């Protein structure tokens with residue numbers, strides 16, 4: 001797989017024109033200002049949603065139509081709707097941040113749009129243009145702008161997704177699809193300070209295999225990761241790290257990529273094998289580390305080599321990364337036959353410093369040298 005995230009797709013037209021394609025049908029029952037204030041004061045990720053959602057409908061005959069912003073609310077689905085049976089579904093996750101001057105920005109949305117296209121292709125779902133994707137985010141955020149929290153690392157989490165909506169039990173690609181974006185206010189991921197996680201290295205279950213859907217952001221991959229996650233928690237670990245199908249090489253967590261920092265200051269991360277999801281955070285960290293003159297190697301990392309290098313002090317830090325937590329230090333790796341603490345088990349220095357730089361760019365405190373930020377409202 002190539003690395004299309006590096007290429008930024010510029011919007012073809014001005015965002016203003018594109019946002020206008022989404023017809024606004026305002027909610028007749030938005031949350032009261034007082035209740036919204038309470039929700040924003042103590043946001044609980046993924047439980048409270050804004051007043052509206054963006055939506056568009058597709059059929060094989062007409063293509064995309066009826067781009068709209070409508071009241072957030074339950075969907076009515078026929079029990080035979082294809083997605084409920086064959087899991088033909090994809091999603092994305094990104095955040096909108098309120099900057100000090102009140103403007104609202106998001107981070108590299110064209111990269112998420114490009115990945116959404118690749119996920120759609122793998123799941124035999126229709127393509128949605130980069131323009132439609134970014135315009136849907138802007139149209140929703142403009143309508144629900146009062147829902148974007150301010151404060152340290154607080155944001156409005158945006159969840160675009162697409163599913164097979166045809167009422168048909170035959171096994172083939174759906175001829176109808178729905179695209180939606182919902183939004184949920186979130187506080188800082190580590191409300192009580194960044195604390196390292198412990199990781200169970202999974203040798204029994206795989207999350208994805210060569211030729212499978214591991215490189216696509218689809219719900220099915222997450223479904224496969226849930227049982228290993230339950231078992232890892234029973235064994236006292238916070239998260240699972242999956243290996244490749246042969247049980248030899250490090251791949252990634254259920255929803256985050258992984259990095260290793262060596263004593264010589266270099267970084268390593270598993271190469272994009274076809275079964276690893278190419279994170280926008282991963283690609284941004286590679287860039288920021290290289291900007292600092294660090295060597296970043298993308299390669300196959302054998303788990304046995306990694307364990308030996310943790311034990312002999314060659315590996316001094318590990319972290320996981322993804323949009324939700326940005327960067328999470330890994331303090332410990334455990335498995336059926338080992339239990340290794342990385343350095344002193346605390347958050348690594350480089351991990352924390354790259355994390356501060358990346359969150360600083362996103363929240364507007366650090367200069368955006370790479371032109372990654374896009375203004376939505």
Ligand SMILES: *Cc1c(COP(=O)(O)O)cnc(C)c1O
Pocket residue numbers: 093217252253254255256257277278279280281282321322323324
């Ligand atoms: C979403 C996701 C990531 C992280 O991607 P970001 O773009 O950095 O949020 C990593 N791995 C998997 C499996 C994912 O689904």
